[in-house]
Amino acid sequence: MSKKLFIKTYGCQMNVYDSARMADVLAPLGYTQAPAPDGADMVILNTCHIREKAAEKVYSELGRIRALKQEKQAGGGDMVIAVAGCVAQAEGAEIMRRAPYVDVVFGPQAYHRLPEMVARATRHQGDVLDTEFPVESKFDHLPEEMGARGVSAFLTVQEGCDKFCTFCVVPYTRGAEFSRPAADIVAEARRLVDAGSREIILLGQNVNAYHGDGPDGGTWSLGRLIRELAEIDGLERLRYTTSHPLEMTDDLIAAHGDVPALMPFLHLPVQSGSDRVLEAMNRRHRRDDYFRVIDKLRAARPDIALSGDFIVGFPDESDADFERTLDLVRRVGYAQAYSFKYSPRPGTPAAALQYGQIAEPVKAERLLALQVLLNEQQLAFNQACIGRDLAVLFDRDGREAGQAIGRSPYMQSVHVNDCDTMIGVLADVRIERALANSLAGRLMDGAEASAHAA
Ligand code: 5AD
Numbered sequence: 001m002s003k004k005l006f007i008k009t010y011g012c013q014m015n016v017y018d019s020a021r022m023a024d025v026l027a028p029l030g031y032t033q034a035p036a037p038d039g040a041d042m043v044i045l046n047t048c049h050i051r052e053k054a055a056e057k058v059y060s061e062l063g064r065i066r067a068l069k070q071e072k073q074a075g076g077g078d079m080v081i082a083v084a085g086c087v088a089q090a091e092g093a094e095i096m097r098r099a100p101y102v103d104v105v106f107g108p109q110a111y112h113r114l115p116e117m118v119a120r121a122t123r124h125q126g127d128v129l130d131t132e133f134p135v136e137s138k139f140d141h142l143p144e145e146m147g148a149r150g151v152s153a154f155l156t157v158q159e160g161c162d163k164f165c166t167f168c169v170v171p172y173t174r175g176a177e178f179s180r181p182a183a184d185i186v187a188e189a190r191r192l193v194d195a196g197s198r199e200i201i202l203l204g205q206n207v208n209a210y211h212g213d214g215p216d217g218g219t220w221s222l223g224r225l226i227r228e229l230a231e232i233d234g235l236e237r238l239r240y241t242t243s244h245p246l247e248m249t250d251d252l253i254a255a256h257g258d259v260p261a262l263m264p265f266l267h268l269p270v271q272s273g274s275d276r277v278l279e280a281m282n283r284r285h286r287r288d289d290y291f292r293v294i295d296k297l298r299a300a301r302p303d304i305a306l307s308g309d310f311i312v313g314f315p316d317e318s319d320a321d322f323e324r325t326l327d328l329v330r331r332v333g334y335a336q337a338y339s340f341k342y343s344p345r346p347g348t349p350a351a352a353l354q355y356g357q358i359a360e361p362v363k364a365e366r367l368l369a370l371q372v373l374l375n376e377q378q379l380a381f382n383q384a385c386i387g388r389d390l391a392v393l394f395d396r397d398g399r400e401a402g403q404a405i406g407r408s409p410y411m412q413s414v415h416v417n418d419c420d421t422m423i424g425v426l427a428d429v430r431i432e433r434a435l436a437n438s439l440a441g442r443l444m445d446g447a448e449a450s451a452h453a454a
């Protein structure tokens with residue numbers, strides 16, 4: 001009998017990938033995914049611990065899920081509630097204490113053991129907590145992916161981080177750096193393409209630190225892996241995220257120049273433009289190192305669009321430090337970016353600093369000033385696309401009838417009206433309008449023909 005599984009995913013794209021794999025693991029047990037938690041047999045919250053707000057959301061959602069569980073129990077049924085991901089890894093037993101109706105808590109490295117955990121929970125053998133970092137990789141124990149992953153599919157190639165930036169929980173929640181063997185990745189990519197994916201986004205917390213065993217007995221870099229994946233018939237586009245500036249090797253930068261499938265867009269977080277703050281963050285690079293990488297990237301691929309992450313209000317950040325961040329942004333010119341107020345995370349070195357925590361209103365003011373600048377740059381970047389023909393890979397229908405949405409090479413959302421469904425089609429679009437977060441245009445001649453060919 002089919003059982004209903006609802007998974008809610010928070011945080012980064014790695015969690016999106018993990019959630020899909022959790023569904024794969026549970027499918028043989030009869031679980032099929034449902035769009036809402038009401039009446040579900042199992043609910044998984046796949047959580048994020050990166051900032052305080054992200055972690056707190058989980059507890060309020062758990063309150064709502066609890067009511068649904070009680071409703072189901074009143075009708076004689078039951079619901080297994082599981083908390084997965086980085087909050088589970090970081091807080092473990094604390095979750096069971098704060099929310100005793102939770103049945104299962106497991107970290108990002110444990111979900112290949114889900115069937116056993118679920119069986120124990122449903123047999124009412126008490127709560128199940130699994131936040132071990134196993135010696136063997138979960139990847140060796142996961143089933144092959146079930147079914148299609150969509151036009152644009154995530155593929156985790158690397159997990160964990162050894163960089164230990166002083167603000168960040170990732171090295172603690174995701175563990176040490178681990179790279180999957182290249183042959184496994186290539187095989188997974190082939191299956192995704194066979195199932196209809198045309199773009200693959202390679203994922204890793206430190207994806208460009210990838211150094212996996214190659215089928216030739218050597219160690220493969222990300223650049224080498226990308227060159228191999230680009231050979232797969234039917235794979236139109238490759239991207240990778242998230243990268244660390246120190247790991248942008250010449251070989252990877254060169255791939256941006258000579259692998260046509262590798263899209264001209266790179267998310268390369270810098271966090272701050274002040275060397276003093278970068279050092280306190282233990283970023284291991286200076287602002288000049290970042291500029292050098294950007295210069296090389298632009299030499300290899302002049303139209304490359306850049307994205308970044310920024311933290312304002314890191315402990316002891318002065319007005320002058322913050323000015324250096326604004327100056328860096330002006331010099332680089334971003335196509336898009338994410339920016340955050342520093343949020344002290346329990347267990348990280350920066351959270352333990354007794355001095356220099358920045359007052360909330362100062363953080364808010366700096367964040368606003370930074371976002372005004374970043375938004376201006378994003379709008380300018382989008383407006384500069386007006387009149388150009390961009391290749392758009394359509395991956396969803398729009399809200400209105402006859403509307404299709406896809407992505408440009410530069411990762412912008414592009415809307416087209418008055419067309420048949422275009423999902424899976426790669427077609428040229430003449431850009432006519434630009435908004436802060438998207439572009440709109442019309443299909444160029446021949447797009448319909450390629451729709452049928454695809
Ligand atoms: N406070 C604020 N932002 C953070 N990030 C990571 N940790 C913190 C924190 N403690 C941001 C960084 C990172 C992105 C994923 O989240 O900018 O690149």
Ligand code: SF4
Nearest residue numbers: 161163164165168170
């Ligand atoms: Fe966190 Fe720094 Fe590792 Fe990125 S490189 S995951 S910010 S510790």
